Amino acid sequence: MPEATRSTIDKNEVDRFSAMAAEWWSPTGKFRPLHKFNPVRLAYIRDQVATRFGRDIHAAKPFEGLRFLDIGCGGGLLCEPMARLGAEVVGADASATNIEVAKLHAAESGVTIDYRATTAEALADAGEKFDVVLNMEVVEHVADIDLFIGKTSEMVKPGGLMFVATINRTLKALGLAIIGAEYVLRWLPRGTHQYEKLVRPEELEKALSTAGMSVIDRTGVVYSPLSDRWQRSKDMDVNYMLLAERSAYD
């Protein structure tokens, strides 16, 4: 396919999320699992960014002066916490409906976020650069992973970071994240994830390395039914997160 016609956008996926947009901020609604999942990924981002940029996690605004991009930001579940921690945040989503919901909610919460209904490739082509790119629970919904990772990596400043969180393509993930979460527990609407679109860590690592990024940390995330909490684990068979860095000498 010629470069000009390639796109990261899967229209069916954008439509599906747009249809649920009103529910983004209801902690008892369709996105309840994501709300439950939020603390573990927030803590990972906060701790890693603080370590790599030498920030104090107990400061009122540890991310002050850092520019963040949340790509595929949905209703802004990650953008708002990052903004409260002091970051200058650009939230981008291919769904205009999502962006409307996110804007309304940010106004209600009293946080300032630069929301844009756009794509990774459009932002990259406009020359946007960020200290931290958040690429969370998105790669399993895009049309072209290599292009998507390439374009988002392009926007990471030298010495900057990119977080990627997704679901592994294993039988365990099929059982837990799709059959379990969508069909048995009904945590997620059916069709939220498609098995063949899931991504293995080695595929992501390869795409990241092609894009000039080095993976510097990997962690699994598992659900603990007893405490009803998500926590970090060595087990990357289902949910996992990667942290990649662009060399400061790039």
Place this chain on the structure above:
Amino acid sequence: MAQRPEPGIAQQAGKRDFDVLVAGAGYVGLATAVSIKQARPGLAVAVVDAAPEGVWQKDGRASAIAAAACRMLDRLGCWGELLPQAQPITDMIVTDSRSTDPVRPVFLTFDGDVDEGEPFAHMIANVALNGALRRRAAELGIDLVEGVAVSSFDTDGGRARVHLADGLVFDTRLLIAADGVKSGLRDMAGIKTMHWDYGQSGIVCTVGHERPHGGRAEEHFLPAGPFATLPLKPDANGKNRSSIVWTERTADAERLVSGDPFIFEVELEQRFGLKLGEISVETKPRAFPLGLTLARAFVKPRFALAGDAAHGIHPIAGQGLNLGFKDAAALAETVVEADRLGQDIGALDVLEGYERWRRFDTVRMGITTDVLNRLFSNDSTPLRAVRDIGLGLVDRMPALKTYFIKQASGLTGETPRLLRGEAI
């Protein structure tokens, strides 16, 4: 219209928008506010209380502060000034007998310390405790508005809008109701409660006695309910004193406190005994109806209950105040952790963490004290035999006894960091 002698700091500064607004300036409300503000000085924290200024200084009661709560008060910068006024409880005996029995069998002796040299509780005058928390709150820059009740609130959107009785309106990201067992805010939030009335009241007063108590607390299970004596610091004239909590059927309790003081003294003497010499009633006895009240939910969006507003329990095991401190510590830790992650501190999913943390513990403690009370507040001979064997067994089993001591000192369950003496 509520009377307010002078405008609070909040009005003077013209500030109307808070991160945390606490309704109720009792020890739970103040401890929650201080715990949050100390860890996150950047948050705007205020406390409103319906009682006019100075009313808190009229409380003549004293409370047993468990070891865990002492550690928390230390961490909050209040313990240093309280220690000289605190009476350590170094020994505790529990007996089961009719008051007329010549010799009371001693079943449980909790003379173990929690850690080497750490008494499992201290008795402190409520005024001293409240005063120390108020001083610390002022030092941290927490706004205190007294003499104004909350008349209504709504929690739509990103803020709770709180209307005060004098017409002022405060916005806040999180509203905490620590306004006691008859919580008006709980009703406004539409949270229902489960309530059991025991038909009993607790009579509370200070008793003077000739000889020192030696730091010993006693709990006697009498047919009408428990009779507890708790050691106090001697007063300014060096008079030896103890605080009593004496449970009677409500009608009997009312008659005792409002009747002839001489009859009260005679009845008291029968229960208190003369082992510490002549006794005298030092403060006017008051009766408090006892019941078990549990809120069906502890949180709603932008709203959380703490202390007696969430759970009023029978004081049989002396746990009400310590559950309140545990609420304060757990709620503060939940809010502070969420704020450090950039989360919305008033969001339901954040507050559910606090509810999950506290509700099980609270219900368990409520049920335990309820069962203890039902078991002991009667005079049936078979039941007496069963419970005597039960208490005897507990005394002979070190592990179980240690568990009870730990439980009494508030150290079991998933302990919030402040109660372990750590910073949030």
